[in-house]
Amino acid sequence: MTNYCGYMGKVLVLDLTTKKTENYIWTDLDREKYIGGKAMASKILYDNLTGSETPFGPENLIVIATGPLTGTGAPSSNRFDISSLSPLTGITSSSNCGGNFGHYLKKAGLDALIIRGACEELNWVEIDNGEFVFHDAADLQDLKCGETQDTLQKKLNEAHGRQIRCGMVCIGPAGENLVRYASVISGERAAGRAGMGAVFGSKKLKAITAAGDAVPTVFDKEGAAEHRKKWVNYIRSHPLTGDQLPKLGTAGLVSSMQVHGLLSTRNYAKGQFEEFEKVNGETLAEELNVANNGCLSCPIRCTRRVPVEGKTVKGPELETLGLLGGNIENADLEQICRWNYELDELGMDTISAAGTLAWAMEANEKGIWKSGLAFGEREKLSQVFDDIAHRRGIGAELAEGSRRLSKKYGGQDFAIQSKGMELAAYEPRRAVGQGLGYAVANRGGCHLNGGYLVVLEGLGLNIDGQTPRGKADLCMVMQDLMEAISCGGQCLFTSYGVVPGFMIRNPNGLLQRAVNAVVPFAGPAVRVYNKIPEVACFNIPLIPYPTELYYTTGMKMTLGQFTRAGERSYNVERAVNARFGVSAANDKLPKRLTDAPQDPNNPKTKVPLEQMKKTYYRARGWGKNGLPGEKKLRRLGIR
Amino acid sequence: MVTVKLFGTLRLDSGVREFTAEADSVRALYPQVLAEIRARKPDSAVTEKTLRACLVAVNGQQTTPRARLKNGDVVYLFPAVAGG
Numbered sequence: 001m002t003n004y005c006g007y008m009g010k011v012l013v014l015d016l017t018t019k020k021t022e023n024y025i026w027t028d029l030d031r032e033k034y035i036g037g038k039a040m041a042s043k044i045l046y047d048n049l050t051g052s053e054t055p056f057g058p059e060n061l062i063v064i065a066t067g068p069l070t071g072t073g074a075p076s077s078n079r080f081d082i083s084s085l086s087p088l089t090g091i092t093s094s095s096n097c098g099g100n101f102g103h104y105l106k107k108a109g110l111d112a113l114i115i116r117g118a119c120e121e122l123n124w125v126e127i128d129n130g131e132f133v134f135h136d137a138a139d140l141q142d143l144k145c146g147e148t149q150d151t152l153q154k155k156l157n158e159a160h161g162r163q164i165r166c167g168m169v170c171i172g173p174a175g176e177n178l179v180r181y182a183s184v185i186s187g188e189r190a191a192g193r194a195g196m197g198a199v200f201g202s203k204k205l206k207a208i209t210a211a212g213d214a215v216p217t218v219f220d221k222e223g224a225a226e227h228r229k230k231w232v233n234y235i236r237s238h239p240l241t242g243d244q245l246p247k248l249g250t251a252g253l254v255s256s257m258q259v260h261g262l263l264s265t266r267n268y269a270k271g272q273f274e275e276f277e278k279v280n281g282e283t284l285a286e287e288l289n290v291a292n293n294g295c296l297s298c299p300i301r302c303t304r305r306v307p308v309e310g311k312t313v314k315g316p317e318l319e320t321l322g323l324l325g326g327n328i329e330n331a332d333l334e335q336i337c338r339w340n341y342e343l344d345e346l347g348m349d350t351i352s353a354a355g356t357l358a359w360a361m362e363a364n365e366k367g368i369w370k371s372g373l374a375f376g377e378r379e380k381l382s383q384v385f386d387d388i389a390h391r392r393g394i395g396a397e398l399a400e401g402s403r404r405l406s407k408k409y410g411g412q413d414f415a416i417q418s419k420g421m422e423l424a425a426y427e428p429r430r431a432v433g434q435g436l437g438y439a440v441a442n443r444g445g446c447h448l449n450g451g452y453l454v455v456l457e458g459l460g461l462n463i464d465g466q467t468p469r470g471k472a473d474l475c476m477v478m479q480d481l482m483e484a485i486s487c488g489g490q491c492l493f494t495s496y497g498v499v500p501g502f503m504i505r506n507p508n509g510l511l512q513r514a515v516n517a518v519v520p521f522a523g524p525a526v527r528v529y530n531k532i533p534e535v536a537c538f539n540i541p542l543i544p545y546p547t548e549l550y551y552t553t554g555m556k557m558t559l560g561q562f563t564r565a566g567e568r569s570y571n572v573e574r575a576v577n578a579r580f581g582v583s584a585a586n587d588k589l590p591k592r593l594t595d596a597p598q599d600p601n602n603p604k605t606k607v608p609l610e611q612m613k614k615t616y617y618r619a620r621g622w623g624k625n626g627l628p629g630e631k632k633l634r635r636l637g638i639r
Numbered sequence: 640m641v642t643v644k645l646f647g648t649l650r651l652d653s654g655v656r657e658f659t660a661e662a663d664s665v666r667a668l669y670p671q672v673l674a675e676i677r678a679r680k681p682d683s684a685v686t687e688k689t690l691r692a693c694l695v696a697v698n699g700q701q702t703t704p705r706a707r708l709k710n711g712d713v714v715y716l717f718p719a720v721a722g723g
């Protein structure tokens with residue numbers, strides 16, 4: 001139970017081996033410290049994993065966690081998180097999803113579900129108002145994600161004699177066959193990264209459905225309504241969230257990345273793709289986008305809808321356009337839309353699949369691993385993806401990801417991954433702060449967990465992308481704020497409003513130019529805030545999250561406390577990963593990015609990682625080993 | 640003669656993808672860009688102020704609106720972007 005609104009006050013453990021559930025104690029103090037979502041999941045993993053578990057062992061846990069704002073109608077608050085020990089990286093990881101499962105999990109009466117053990121045969125689990133029913137899933141075996149969800153909906157409707165409104169998560173063939181980067185799909189949205197689908201597969205859990213009649217309460221309905229109205233108006237009037245993202249989606253970044261040398265090309269050998277205009281967001285919008293779509297309660301609606309095989313399906317995001325475009329030297333946009341759909345249907349992360357493919361193409365070219373895959377290849381790839389999902393032929397090896405392949409065959413210098421996770425499409429040698437983020441990110445080569453500094457280094461503001469100055473402190477504050485926002489259950493895209501619209505609108509104006517010049521020198525000031533965020537003992541309209549939390553839950557939180565909650569989240573995840581062997585030695589990038597300049601005539605165009613890492617660890621108050629010590633964990637209230 | 644290409648919401652809102660123009664600097668291009676947009680969409684809300692606020696790249700490299708142009712250059716104009 002809880003005294004806070006927004007939450008359902010219940011966390012359950014579901015043991016797949018015994019098919020029984022039990023309550024998990026999660027107190028209001030825990031809620032105040034960790035808010036929910038990813039931080040909550042990290043703390044649960046921290047309290048339950050010892051370091052001896054393996055990703056595919058029954059002792060591994062899956063935590064599906066919502067935030068207090070999930071399902072409450074707050075702007076873009078449909079997110080939920082799946083965390084577990086990742087088969088791709090071997091450490092704990094999380095994957096955030098905009099599908100509607102989180103919303104319905106709360107309607108079923110739960111804030112979070114912890115899954116342990118494993119089924120003997122393939123099963124799907126129905127949650128109905130907090131009651132759990134196991135169903136045999138033999139007839140769902142090898143079904144793709146769309147067909148799986150259609151079948152489950154039909155089964156539920158038939159069983160209950162009426163149309164059941166529910167949320168679902170499921171895996172496709174890739175998850176069943178333990179592809180290390182298999183995703184979990186909810187509707188058309190993916191918890192794509194880190195192989196959460198393979199963990200489902202290892203537990204022989206094909207799907208979960210959730211339905212119920214519970215409704216999260218709101219602490220101050222009038223205040224919340226007023227606050228949300230203002231916030232939605234602001235989101236709709238902002239040039240990024242109200243104009244660019246609705247019109248172009250994330251695909252709108254391709255052209256800007258090209259100009260800044262940030263567009264991964266030919267397995268990150270280059271940062272510009274000659275044929276980028278064929279695969280950019282503008283062309284997608286003009287030629288293929290038939291409608292916009294969005295997650296529940298989202299005013300931004302950044303999702304593209306494109307035609308594939310006579311159907312209208314979810315279009316590719318920027319990362320997929322970059323990695324299945326220039327990074328494998330493909331300029332066929334329709335083909336990218338088709339592959340994106342196929343990968344979602346097979347239940348596979350598009351980023352890691354494409355990153356592994358690019359490594360294989362280069363390895364083939366260099367004669368390291370003769371896979372028959374070549375840059376520019378288009379004809380065979382649909383079959384290759386199907387082979388990966390079913391672990392057939394070279395697909396069985398590609399299913400292992402680029403780190404394992406490069407360890408086996410060589411070519412580690414151009415395996416574009418960190419901690420085993422393939423990087424997103426942002427080439428970091430022209431945005432070195434993003435490079436630092438990729439390397440130190442708890443879950444591996446993730447652009448978001450890394451702090452997304454590229455938004456300051458060319459894709460929003462234009463601070464010097466080559467200088468390491470100030471980047472470590474900025475990386476930390478961005479990571480912490482994004483953690484906290486995510487924990488509440490909201491989409492990170494709402495955070496673009498943090499940079500005022502008038503500044504974004506005029507990148508050539510005096511104000512933005514001054515900000516661009518000054519920000520790298522703001523490191524010491526940011527460091528002070530990072531050390532004592534409580535100096536911000538107030539809230540500001542540009543960062544409305546703590547205020548929204550208050551109206552929804554009744555939990556009073558200042559901007560400083562909110563930032564501290566993000567820091568706590570980051571540290572608890574780091575602390576549990578330390579049990580699985582993570583240290584500074586794992587915070588690395590492939591040599592292509594740290595040793596080889598992108599522009600051979602400009603030695604600055606590489607990531608000065610070691611220099612930035614030292615400053616970053618100091619900023620975080622971690623030891624030289626890149627880990628939070630006992631004192632730090634106690635100070636954050638983790639121990 | 641230079642080639643001008645529009646990107647982002649500027650391209651979607653104006654309907655202009657690319658055209659050729661005569662100019663010796665990026666700034667000198669703005670009236671021609673505006674004329675091209677107006678010819679395509681007379682009611683377009685794009686003004687010269689909108690264009691002045693655009694990021695500029697010449698031959699694929701980011702530069703400033705002050706940049707000088709030579710015959711054969713390709714100029715990109717796009718409004719600020721962020722997010723992925």
